[in-house]
Amino acid sequence: MKKNLLLIAFVFSIFLLPQQVLAVDFSITNTEINAYLQEDGDVQVKEQHTYQFDSDFNGITRTLIPKEQTEITDFQAFENDRSLDVEQEENLFKIYRSGSEEEIQIDLSYTITNGVELYTDLGQFYWPFFDTSNESTYQNMDIFIHPPQATEDVLTLGYDEAYETSSIASDGIVHFAMGEVESGTNGDIRVAYNASLFPAADLKENKTIREDILADKTELKAKQEAYENRQDLLSRISPYIVSGLFIYLIALVMIGWRKKNSRIREVERSSMQSLYLPNQGLSLPATILYIRNMSVSSELVSAALLDLVRKGYVKRDGESKFVVVSSNTDFQHENILIEWLFHKIGEKGAFSLEDLDAYTKNKDNHSTYHSDFGKWREAVKEEVKQNQLFEKKKGVRWTAGIVSLLIIPFIIMLGVHSLFMWMIFSIFLSISLLLFAIFYQPQTIQGVRIRQQCKHLSSNYEKISENDWNDSMSDEQMKAYIYAIGTGNKSMQKKFEHLSKNLSPTSTADSSLQTNDLVMFMLIASAVTNQFDNADSTVSATTSNSGSIPGGGTGVGGGGGGSGAF
Template sequence: MKKNLVLIAFVFSIFLLPQHVFAVDFSITNTEINAYLQENGDVQVTEQHAYQFDSDFNGITRTLIPKEQTQIKEFQAFEKNKPLDVEQEENLYKIYRSGSEQEIQIDLSYTITDGVEVYTDLAQFYWPFFDSSNESTYQNMDIFIHPPQTTGEVLTLGYDEAYGTSSIASDGIVHFAMGEVESGTNGDIRVAYDASLFPTANLKEDNTIREDILANKAKLKEEQAAYANRRDLLSRISPYIVSGLFIYVIVLVIAVWRKKNRRLREVERSSKQSLYLPNQEMSLPATMLYMRNMSASSELISAALLDLVRKGYVKRDGESKFVIVDPNTDFQHESILIEWLFNKIGENGVFSLSDLDAYTKNKDNHSTYNSDFAKWVQAVKEEVKQNHLFEKKKRVRWTAGIVSLLMIPFIIILGVHSLFTWMALSIFLSLTLLLFAIIYQPKTIQGVRISQQWKELSSNYKNIGERDWNDWMSDEQMQAYIYAIGTGNKSMQKKYEHLSKNLSATTTTDSSLQTNDLVMFVLIASAVTNQFDKTDSTVSATTSSSGSVPGGGTGVGGGGGGSGAF
């Protein structure tokens, strides 16, 4: 169960937790980029970024990843015409301007060498000012492309986020009004002018590109129309698919709930509420592990040691020492526990808390200790498994799992087509089915009976009177106390301690332990538990990295970039 909970948390974290956690709380409220194309093929760029900070900050960042055969040069930063310090780490520029909870406006300027690609008919500026590696959302972005001279002949094209956002002014200036640009997206812009406007630029290739641009433009238009048709179709069928999946989940939940209640009623009819200890259908360690939803803990091993003493396989020698009396136990996990504690941690059939302390202080023993503990727990689980307390329900679980996995392509398609509401609902229902397929294992009649009887003991134990408790056999008193320790039931432990103090004289002579011994065992069990907890707290090395230098861009020609703050 513990592993299942970890898995559930992991799966939900994939969808619910942000992928990046920023130390600085900020937003980029407005961005304006002006690219001035030069006759020699270089591009002079100015950028103006408005930041709203809601925390302390040291500055902003700008990532500029040049395309192949181009370079970024002469990068500068200003605020109100005042130069700011800039630190470059390959493609990352850090602009230092500290402050706290305020709005600032930073101007950047740089030159893209050979940014214009000249062909025999046209010269194009085909550039990604950001790419999918960008971690910040631009709330409003405007990009202006200025030709070297006034012209009326212009071809424009925008990709991804830039598609359909361009307009051409009478003087040939192209405006890409992109609005909000979300993080992790591409948005290449492409503008082509007559090649004669760039007389001193180097010829990139001795061929024409007009037809290529026009064909590309027509293809994008067709793809956009097809995209719109698919989106319309998906928006019409999604309610039926999601509703059908929702109905399936509801039917599944109702069927599981009704079956559970039916078994509970059957167990209630065949069982009587009682203050007495339930009949043991399994060993105490197996019962405790089962009642702990198969999650082992330090209390469980302490209780298992006490149970060996109760059954007479082990006796206590002094205040903190235990000695084997009979190694021939009833269950395999008891033999494993004796071998582990009395021969591996202890020596020659003797185990003491000092042995445990010395053993766990040596870090070289931690791995072996955890391995031995896991081996013992697995043996206890085997006893639980042999009693068939859970149903496998393979057909129901496999069906739910397959339906969940079949929803993944549909969820991806919804996301690609920006149908985020239906995508979110589909993810929730798909995850619900997947988790159901992983964790659903209903209890058998026997499993329900054992669970109900021990739960009733736990809830009724606080109401047990001194006379009723005194009527119990000493072994029953011990079993109840060991169960309370192994399951971590503090109220039962306190009740037992209270009754044992008031009724110490009622302990029978044939009891394996006297009340004073039990009090001592409480202290010993606590010490063993604490020592076991220490072995679990191993030091794990963690590595973290910050301010990493971006790699290649995902925009056209390997270019790209983004913005941030620090």
């Protein structure tokens, strides 16, 4: 069950967890950028960023990734005309201004050399002030492009977030009123003026670009119209698709639930309730594994070792040492366990808790421990599989799985077309169907019978009287206690300990086990369980380091940038 929960948590985390956790809590409430185009083709930029901090901070950051054949120079930062310290790390500028829970307004200035691209007819400023590497949302962004002198001959175009946000003033100043700009998005701006306004700039290429810009504008408009048409179509068909998938999911769950209840009722009619573990041909470790929903833990290893003692294949030699009596066991996994514990961890058929402690403290043995543990675990699982306690239901599961995968392209289309409500519903349905395909394995009649008998034992064990317990065979008592250890049932373990203290001296007269065997068995069981738990923790302990490499340059010409804080 623990493994299943971890898998579910992992699947949901893909959609729900943020990619990066920021140490500083802030928002960028307003950003204004003014770009002044110069006659020599350089661009002087002045930016003003308003930050609202809700925690302690040391400063802000601004990433500026220049396009090819351009350069960012003369970067400076101010607050109320007071110069601030700046530290540059490649394309990242760190502006130092510490404080706590306040609003600040920072002014930045820098020059983009060769920012204007000059052609025979036009000079264009085609620039990405941010790109998909930006990790912060600008709550309100305004960009103003100023020509070297007033003019009426202006071409303007915005891409992605900047599309159809521009307006042109009478003097040729272009305003991109972009409003909220989410993190991880592009928004290139493109403004072109008559080439005569840049007499000192170097010619980039001996050709005209007016027709190219107009063609781009026409193409973007056509793409936008097609986008809106697809958006309208998706918004109309989404309710039907999502409703159909929801009905399909509910039908799968209801049919599975009805079949499960039907099997439970059949088992209740045909089975006798008792305080003994089921005798269905399964070994005790396999029964425990089945009840634990195939989740293996160190408690299962402890239970398997104690079961070897119960069955007489291993005998106790003192309080923490065990010796093999016979390797002619009933199940393959019992042979594997004996080989692992008594010949690899221990020596010559003897195993002690001290051997386990010494073995797992040596890091060179960790890989072998994992390998041997996995080999034994798979052997126990194989016994469960061979007893056909689950129905495979391959057709139903494969169909649900394929449907869940087919929803993914639909989810992507909904997200691309900003239909986020239907996208969220579709994500839920896709994950639900995928989990159904992974985990749906209805139990057979035999499987239900075993589970119901174990459930009856667990729920009624606390009610057992001392007389009833003394009348039980010692072997059944030990099986119940081993079952409690393997399943982690603390209430059964406490009841066993209580009954053992009041054990009648004659209650085990007909058994190969003596009264003191049960009492000693109870004592060593706790030590064995603790030692295997410690061993598992020692071997499984790992350390991990993670880091991130800032991305960028997804804007036009390989440029881009973003903002942040530290």
